[in-house]
Amino acid sequence: MPKQPFFIDYPQEKIHPDKNDYQCSICKISSLKINGLLENHDKNCSYRINQEKLHTQN
Ligand SMILES: [Zn+2]
Numbered sequence: 001m002p003k004q005p006f007f008i009d010y011p012q013e014k015i016h017p018d019k020n021d022y023q024c025s026i027c028k029i030s031s032l033k034i035n036g037l038l039e040n041h042d043k044n045c046s047y048r049i050n051q052e053k054l055h056t057q058n
Pocket residue numbers: 010024025026027028029041042045046047048
């Protein structure tokens with residue numbers, strides 16, 4: 001089984017104070033939608049941009 005990297009160390013914030021739903025605090029996309037995948041962040045999300053840089057260095 002291929003090992004797929006998960007990216008879960010992005011800054012998160014609660015969507016609703018009274019619910020257990022989180023979103024990326026940079027691009028505001030729900031963490032359920034992101035599902036640990038970098039490509040699910042917004043193209044302009046600085047977390048995604050930084051991680052893509054780190055992972056395309058060689
Ligand atoms: Zn993001």
